[in-house]
Amino acid sequence: MKEEDRLEEKNPIEGLLRMDRIPHIWCPGCGIGTVVTSFADALKKTDLDLDKVAVVSGIGCTGRVAGYIKLDSFHTTHGRAIPYATGLKLASPGTKVVVFSGDGDLTGIGGNHFIHAARRNMDLVVICVNNFNYAMTGGQVASTTPKTANASTAPYGNFEGAFSLPYLADAAGATYVARWTALHLRRVSKSIEEALNRKGFSFIEVITPCVTLYARRNRLGSGLNLLKYYYDKSEIRHGADTRDLEITFQGKLTVGKFIERERETFLDAMNSHLSHVLGDDYQLYGRCFDD
Numbered sequence: 001m002k003e004e005d006r007l008e009e010k011n012p013i014e015g016l017l018r019m020d021r022i023p024h025i026w027c028p029g030c031g032i033g034t035v036v037t038s039f040a041d042a043l044k045k046t047d048l049d050l051d052k053v054a055v056v057s058g059i060g061c062t063g064r065v066a067g068y069i070k071l072d073s074f075h076t077t078h079g080r081a082i083p084y085a086t087g088l089k090l091a092s093p094g095t096k097v098v099v100f101s102g103d104g105d106l107t108g109i110g111g112n113h114f115i116h117a118a119r120r121n122m123d124l125v126v127i128c129v130n131n132f133n134y135a136m137t138g139g140q141v142a143s144t145t146p147k148t149a150n151a152s153t154a155p156y157g158n159f160e161g162a163f164s165l166p167y168l169a170d171a172a173g174a175t176y177v178a179r180w181t182a183l184h185l186r187r188v189s190k191s192i193e194e195a196l197n198r199k200g201f202s203f204i205e206v207i208t209p210c211v212t213l214y215a216r217r218n219r220l221g222s223g224l225n226l227l228k229y230y231y232d233k234s235e236i237r238h239g240a241d242t243r244d245l246e247i248t249f250q251g252k253l254t255v256g257k258f259i260e261r262e263r264e265t266f267l268d269a270m271n272s273h274l275s276h277v278l279g280d281d282y283q284l285y286g287r288c289f290d291d
Contacts (some may be wrong), residue, residue, distance in 0.1 A: 014038035016050075018070050025064060029223030031182025031208025032062055032129055036069070038129065038185055042192035053096045056085040058105035060136045060212075062129040067101045079109030083119045085124050093267055096125070096196060103130040108143040108161055118172035118201045120266040125195045128165060129182075131210040139213030140275045150217040162247065165205045170242040170259050170260040175200035175244065177259035182208035183231040184255065191257060199265050207234075207253065222248075263291070 019039070021226060026032050043050065055073040057066040058081035067072035085097045099106070108129050117124060132149065134140040139152040148157045167182050169177045176198060178191040188206055189245040195202035209215055209231055215226050230253055238256040245254050264272070 005107060013037060013044070016040040016043060016070050017105040021068055024068060026061065027212045027227065028249050029211040030061070030185070031064070031131075031138070031206070031227055033086065034182045034185060035062075035127070035129055035188060035206050035208065036065055036189075038188035039065075039098075039192055041071075041185075041189040042196060045189070045193050046196050048196060052094055053098065054085075054102055055089060055098050056081050056088065058097065058101045058110065059136070060102040060105045061131065062100065062102035063105055069100075073163055079111075080113070081107055082110055082122075082124070082126070083106060086117060086122055088269070089123055097123070099124055099126045099198075101128065103128055103132070103136070103165070104134040104142045105160075107155070107165060108134070111143060111163075115168070115172045116127055118169055118174045118203070121175060121201050121263050122205050123199050123201070123265045123267060125192070126204070126229040127192065128205050128219040129163065130219055131207050131214065133210055133214045135210040136211055139210065141220050144247070146247055146251075148249045149214070155260070164242070166245045167204070167242040169201075173201065173263070174203045174259060175261050176202035176204075176256040176257075178203075179205040179207065179255050180236055181230045181253070181255065182206055183227050184234075187255075194257075194260075199268075200257075200263060207255075209248075218249075219243070241253045 017273055053071050055066045055069045057063040058076050059078035066075045074084055081099050081101045085099045089097045121135055130144050132145050133142050133151055141153045141158050142152045142162045145151055145158045164172045168181050177194055180188045191204050211222050211226055220226050220240050234253040234255045235256050236256045240254055240258055242258050
């Protein structure tokens, strides 16, 4: 390739990004950008009509993703990404709706919405970037902060138990559950691709500890060194019992695809029930919105 051609060559995912908003706001060494790259790569590998794909996010560092993805996107209020996504899916069943946000937004502030969306088996793809704290607001203890880890609201170490997100998603009824680190680029991409191509509540957790607050307070290094630590500490165990996936402070990390099962989605269950109650002439809910 000639040098001038190489200079003109575009990034392969550039078409999926709002380039007028680049450079992004994320800190150097943060893994959120790599997860976005994996997401874009997964989108390119699917046969989905991108005009019928929407991204919904909440507040926080990962919540900014919706503003950089060149798709229909919604940047919602704190903890409410899943309710917004649910409403969008009900109004437009033919749209593939992706919720892309952080652990504080999805399972702290929005924890109840997360549980009930999984219980109902809403047809959503939920990607949670878990950075172990409330990163954008000062590094406070979150629902996923490991015990003994230092945080701005736990200067002597966290004493609260943390959610194991794969276990929570599994117990609540999710039909697809996976966990990776931000450096498992191809595996994250593959999991997102699988989730995009199936129905039901799909949950993917991506571990990428906050390099600016969590790492500094716990003296864990910075940038790729921090991410590589978790990558090196991870053990791939597909199908592992979700009860055994707790994350301990600086301990080993189990990653992989843990759950993949079929269950009637919320819309399918509702339409089936109402067709039975109201008769075969019942019009499927939401169909008129897609016409």
